[in-house]
Structure formats: structure tokens, C-alpha cells
Amino acid sequence: MSEFAKRVLMTIVGVSVGGFSVGMFIFSAFGTDPFQVLAHGIWRQTNLDFGTLYMIVNLVMLVGVFFVDKRKIGIGTAINIFVLGYVVSFSTKLFMSWMPDPELWVRIIFLIIGLLVLSLSAALYFTGDLGVSTYDAVAIILSEKTPIKFQYLRITSDIVCTLIGFLLGATVGIGTLVTAFFMGPMIAFFKHKIAMPMRYGKIRAKELVEEEHEKKRRARS
DSSP states (O other): OOHHHEEEHHHHHHHHHHHHHHHHHHTTTTTTOOOHHHHHHHHSSSSSOEEEHHHHHHHHHHHHHHHHHGGGGGGHHHHHHTHHHHHHHHHHHHHHOOOOOOOOHHHHHHHHHHHHHHHHHHHHHHHSOOOHHHHHHHHHHHHSHHHHHSHHHHHHHHHHHHHHHTTTOOOOHHHHHHHHHHHHHHHHHHIIIIIIIHHHHHHHHHHHHHHHHHHHHHHHH
């Protein structure tokens, strides 16, 4: 398989599986990821359909990303904006049809698996590097332009989105808080351990990770 084909596959799988993982969060009823909380908070202040509002928010952020680092915009970005919502809707209905009234332990399992799968899916399409979601691009761009590690920037952006969404009336649950504090480090883990070896091979991936860490150390010194 050519490297480009591998990158396309990683992007498609990452975005599609990511949509199912968000559906798992919604099904668990413990709260969604921070960006969804922000979007729901804004939605509560408007008379727009949520799907339309979600697309508008992403398109506004897309303009900002374009002017700061348009290299982050690509196939993956378009899929996130125009397709992800439908995957989320489909997966949520699918899980609800299987178990209309899930017990607590089932919801907890879905929450845990959803967090793991969402982090892995993000790592896959980040590494595919064919464009990421507008929200994900924020922490990635800042990590590349500052000495601060991605996981810390992601935690910060997640917390900010959660607070703003909550103040605007969105529901915040334990799933939201878990995602805000743990998703950044988990994405970094899956990126280094699975996604990068998948694209570059184990030896080259290890070299790239070491180069990344060395670059951060030099930037901080």
C-alpha cells in the first residue's frame, strides 16, 4: 500500500470511528466531549437546527485555521464538517435501538470504550495528516508554534470549551470532565504507540517521537 493510500485510510477510519465513539458518549448519557458541549451551549442561545449550527461553528473556525495554518485543512477537515454529524446520529440511534434502557454498568462501559476509541480515532486522522477537524487544529497548531506539549494545550482548550458551554446552558457530565482532562494525553499516547508506527513503521516512528521531544526540550531551554 502506498503511503498516500495509507494516509487516506487512516483519515477515513479515524473520522468514521470517531463518529461512532461520540455516539457511544451520547448513549452513555454521562455527557459529551467538550467541543460538543460548547456547540450545544451556543445552540441553546439560537433558534437554529443543531446540525446547521454545528456546521456554522465549524465553518467560522475553519476561516481562522485557514489564515493561521491552512496546511491543517484537507479531506479530513471536510469529512469532519459535513459527514461526522450524520455518523454520530446514525450510531446513537443504532445503540438506542439495541438497548433502549441500558443499565448503569452498560453505560459506564460505553463511556470508557467511547473515550478510548475517540482518542485512538483522533490519533489516526491526526497522523494521516490530510486535514483535521477545526477544533482539533487549534491545539495542534499551538503545539507546533509554542514549546507547550499538545496534551496540555488540548486539556486547556477542552476546559475552556466546557466552561463556556456550561455558562451558555449546556449539560456537563462526568463524561465531559473525563474527556477534558484525559483525552489530550491519551491522543498523544495512541499517536506515538499506534498511529505513527502504522504510517512510518516502528523504527522511523520512534526516531520521529524522539525528535519531537528534543524539539520541545530545546524550545523550553
